[in-house]
Amino acid sequence: MEKRFVGKVAFVTGATTGIGQATAVRLASEGALVGVNQRPSDDPTETLRRIKDVGGEAFPVVADVRDPAQVVAMVQEVARRGGRLDYVVSNAAINPMMKWDETSIEDFDALSETNFRGTWLVCTEGAKQMVKEGHSGAICCTSSLSAHVGSPSQVAYCGTKAGVSMLAKALGAVLGEHGIRVNAVEPGAIDTPMSAYLLQDPPALKYYEDRIALHRVGKPEEMASVIAFLLSDDASYLTCTTVLADAGFIVNAEL
Amino acid sequence: MNDKRLNGKVAIVTGSSRGIGRAIAERFATEGAKVIVNWVGRERDAQSVVDTIEASGGEALSVRADVSSSADVKELVRATVDRFGRVDILVNNAGVMYTKSVLETTEENWDRTIDVNLKGAYLCAKEVAPIMLRQETGKIIMMSSNSGLYHPSAMRFTEYVTSKAGLNGLTKALALALGPHITVNAICPGWIKTAMVEDTDPEVERAILAETALRRWGTTDDVAGAAVFLASKEADFITGELLIVAGGRGMH
Numbered sequence: 001m002e003k004r005f006v007g008k009v010a011f012v013t014g015a016t017t018g019i020g021q022a023t024a025v026r027l028a029s030e031g032a033l034v035g036v037n038q039r040p041s042d043d044p045t046e047t048l049r050r051i052k053d054v055g056g057e058a059f060p061v062v063a064d065v066r067d068p069a070q071v072v073a074m075v076q077e078v079a080r081r082g083g084r085l086d087y088v089v090s091n092a093a094i095n096p097m098m099k100w101d102e103t104s105i106e107d108f109d110a111l112s113e114t115n116f117r118g119t120w121l122v123c124t125e126g127a128k129q130m131v132k133e134g135h136s137g138a139i140c141c142t143s144s145l146s147a148h149v150g151s152p153s154q155v156a157y158c159g160t161k162a163g164v165s166m167l168a169k170a171l172g173a174v175l176g177e178h179g180i181r182v183n184a185v186e187p188g189a190i191d192t193p194m195s196a197y198l199l200q201d202p203p204a205l206k207y208y209e210d211r212i213a214l215h216r217v218g219k220p221e222e223m224a225s226v227i228a229f230l231l232s233d234d235a236s237y238l239t240c241t242t243v244l245a246d247a248g249f250i251v252n253a254e255l
Numbered sequence: 256m257n258d259k260r261l262n263g264k265v266a267i268v269t270g271s272s273r274g275i276g277r278a279i280a281e282r283f284a285t286e287g288a289k290v291i292v293n294w295v296g297r298e299r300d301a302q303s304v305v306d307t308i309e310a311s312g313g314e315a316l317s318v319r320a321d322v323s324s325s326a327d328v329k330e331l332v333r334a335t336v337d338r339f340g341r342v343d344i345l346v347n348n349a350g351v352m353y354t355k356s357v358l359e360t361t362e363e364n365w366d367r368t369i370d371v372n373l374k375g376a377y378l379c380a381k382e383v384a385p386i387m388l389r390q391e392t393g394k395i396i397m398m399s400s401n402s403g404l405y406h407p408s409a410m411r412f413t414e415y416v417t418s419k420a421g422l423n424g425l426t427k428a429l430a431l432a433l434g435p436h437i438t439v440n441a442i443c444p445g446w447i448k449t450a451m452v453e454d455t456d457p458e459v460e461r462a463i464l465a466e467t468a469l470r471r472w473g474t475t476d477d478v479a480g481a482a483v484f485l486a487s488k489e490a491d492f493i494t495g496e497l498l499i500v501a502g503g504r505g506m507h
Binding site for chain 1: 258259260427430431434435438444445467468469470473474476477478480481483484488489490491492493494495496498499500501502503506
């Protein structure tokens with residue numbers, strides 16, 4: 001396919017596995033120079049190898065999105081190495097299973113600081129850099145189906161994802177005058193390491209496959225294609241939009 | 256590797272002699288699709304769309320059909336299959352809007368709006384669905400409106416808004432009924448510069464732009480980009496979704 005991001009510079013948080021990894025590979029395969037964000041403890045080797053395999057260009061950039069100083073440094077590093085910043089994909093998140101009455105303050109803070117505050121930090125710092133550079137750009141957040149439906153072991157997680165979807169809308173409203181579009185994808189059941197606990201549990205997998213209108217779970221690449229669309233010029237009039245990509249999970253109220 | 260997103264696909268775009276439908280028809284052809292240019296009153300405009308597509312090396316066929324007539328819709332789909340052998344994409348774009356308030360519109364206005372905007376989409380989807388199910392692949396896209404959503408806000412053109420709200424419900428019900436091989440989604444555009452809204456009051460226009468994040472009207476090409484995405488394999492994991500293409504309107 002035509003390469004839509006030639007000469008552009010992007011970074012993707014949480015890009016060592018899953019949807020972040022697939023997105024980094026997709027953007028690089030379409031010509032973007034991609035900053036592959038990892039936490040200090042993560043290994044970016046596999047993502048960088050896949051990008052090399054598709055003939056793309058990338059570099060690793062370390063930052064724990066819970067740490068404001070590290071986020072600021074990451075944005076500066078990407079803009080310095082790329083000479084500019086066009087696209088931000090705020091994707092890093094955690095999703096530990098825990099019962100509602102066994103969730104500690106520390107558990108809640110870790111979820112909130114990574115998924116919600118981390119998204120706010122990454123998008124805000126990325127946007128400041130674009131405004132400073134004085135050109136248009138696009139931001140995409142990875143939210144979740146969980147912004148709309150509850151789940152017994154993910155109460156706090158669901159709250160953070162609803163927050164992420166609303167952040168995208170509220171940020172989009174203020175960044176429009178700078179030509180910066182902000183949107184979010186809300187993935188349903190996707191086959192990633194984060195969802196392994198669920199999809200390797202046969203009864204849970206069967207529930208999802210039965211309920212989903214397309215009767216299957218998704219691949220990370222299928223979210224990367226949505227994110228690539230939202231960053232591309234084909235989405236030129238999309239901002240403050242959330243795109244539910246759940247293959248028809250929510251829509252099925254017949255079960 | 257062919258680099259066109261809709262290469263070899265056969266697409267019906269209802270109401271594509273002008274406006275958003277025309278932009279979608281032309282863009283689909285650019286992306287490699289064979290396009291049925293449907294019209295009901297504007298034969299010359301439709302022919303000019305076909306001419307434009309053919310001049311760029313694409314394939315297109317102009318077919319007259321009133322989508323509110325089941326007999327016409329059957330003919331539309333039959334003509335498509337006769338010429339191109341299949342139907343991969345249906346864009347239910349044909350629509351009418353009476354820019355009057357509920358106290359001024361007539362029962363005929365209501366009937367025509369619901370017949371074209373809502374029943375027409377239902378009839379077209381119903382006619383292509385068996386073909387798409389046999390093919391085990393198909394994409395149906397409704398041209399709805401963000402005025403048919405709970406948020407952003409509605410307009411006072413009662414029949415139109417009601418028809419679009421109905422279209423959103425139809426989208427979700429069809430997504431459920433026609434999976435797993437057919438996806439059904441809607442595009443909910445905001446204020447797009449077309450003939451349909453050419454008589455907008457300048458004061459209303461200023462108010463709309465002030466509450467639109469991107470500070471500009473949408474173009475028909477803006478909507479066509481979203482339609483290409485939903486019609487392509489890039490959106491294979493999306494069904495039952497209402498995609499807002501409104502430049503951030505009403506988000507303040």
